[in-house]
Amino acid sequence: DSGVTQTPKHLITATGQRVTLRCSPRSGDLSVYWYQQSLDQGLQFLIQYYNGEERAKGNILERFSAQQFPDLHSELNLSSLELGDSALYFCASSVDVGGNYEQYFGPGTRLTVT
């Protein structure tokens, strides 16, 4: 158990819909990351937050957005969903910013768009 929690575990929705994925980082970790894992693209970094502020963007689509709240939990919002958005979405956290800090991953949310 990494200490990172994600809800829900599974989500099934239809094209065009909007969903919200939730992540609680490890106690004491200030930085949160979102990743997408799909068969086509592999594991891709989407976005990073640090202490409530957006720090860096990766390959995140404009239809996707995220935020980190004062209690440090984070939400990833996916809108106008397409079949190709079906994937595993992972949240990770680290104690601070900087690439040498270990990132701890949650169990993931499996999104299926039908």
Place this chain on the structure above:
Amino acid sequence: GDSVTQMEGPVTLSEEAFLTINCTYTATGYPSLFWYVQYPGEGLQLLLKATKADDKGSNKGFEATYRKETTSFHLEKGSVQVSDSAVYFCALSDSSGGGADGLTFGKGTHLIIQP
């Protein structure tokens, strides 16, 4: 941009065999390097890391050495067990080069250990 290349497999070995999974990278700065493991139906677990050239990361019998001259970070284990069957990901973080802290992953190597 940054990239990581690793053999995709599947790699099938017998129990107690020697394991090598190759990983090479390209990066603009001085990246930190990681190996993560993903067991079926689970998230990624950090296996080991190295943050500068010639560092050796090790954990649970696995080792990898950061080789700047060959831009490599090969994963090795002397004697594998059935319980090592999983998907292994090589990754880098290149925030020292002005990039994000987000990890760049290889495509993963599926390892199957037969009794």
